[in-house]
Amino acid sequence: MATMYGPLKFMADEFMKNVNDRAKEVLTFLYPPVKMYESGGELVIEADMPGFEKKDIKVTANRYSIEISASRKEEEENNVFLDQRPTRVFKSIKLPVDIDMDSPVAAKYANGVLTVKLPIKGLKTLKIE
Numbered sequence: 001m002a003t004m005y006g007p008l009k010f011m012a013d014e015f016m017k018n019v020n021d022r023a024k025e026v027l028t029f030l031y032p033p034v035k036m037y038e039s040g041g042e043l044v045i046e047a048d049m050p051g052f053e054k055k056d057i058k059v060t061a062n063r064y065s066i067e068i069s070a071s072r073k074e075e076e077e078n079n080v081f082l083d084q085r086p087t088r089v090f091k092s093i094k095l096p097v098d099i100d101m102d103s104p105v106a107a108k109y110a111n112g113v114l115t116v117k118l119p120i121k122g123l124k125t126l127k128i129e
Contacts, residue, residue: 031048031091032048032049032089032114033047033048034046034047034048034093036093038097038123041119041123042117042119043095043096044118045066045093045114046113046116047113049070049113051072051085051112052070052071052089052112053072056070056072057070057114058070059116061101061118062101063098063099063101064099065092065093065094066095067090067091067093068089068091068114068116069088069089069090070088071087071088072087073087074087095118097120097123098120098121099118100118100121104119
């Protein structure tokens with residue numbers, strides 16, 4: 001029985017490494033999680049991106065979609081048993097409204113959250129008296 005434990009443990013360990021690598025690949029396409037809403041005539045997009053640095057995040061916007069991408073380098077460490085944090089992320093989001101590209105667009109990254117504010121074309125907020 002003791003002689004079987006070695007090969008079985010090795011196979012189980014290799015299987016878990018493979019599962020871990022596949023999980024990272026899936027997370028690359030699912031992340032970052034996003035919340036999108038309208039506020040004061042702007043479309044606001046919040047993306048949770050902890051662990052990324054501001055300089056490594058790229059946002060590209062046009063009238064119909066926005067793309068968020070980022071990458072980071074990880075230091076090789078000994079004795080890592082589980083690592084599912086993606087080293088790169090990419091998300092393309094179809095926008096539900098037309099964006100006014102002639103108006104200023106703002107993006108801010110603080111506390112691991114990227115916030116992008118895009119002015120909505122043809123939308124005016126009315127003050128109710």
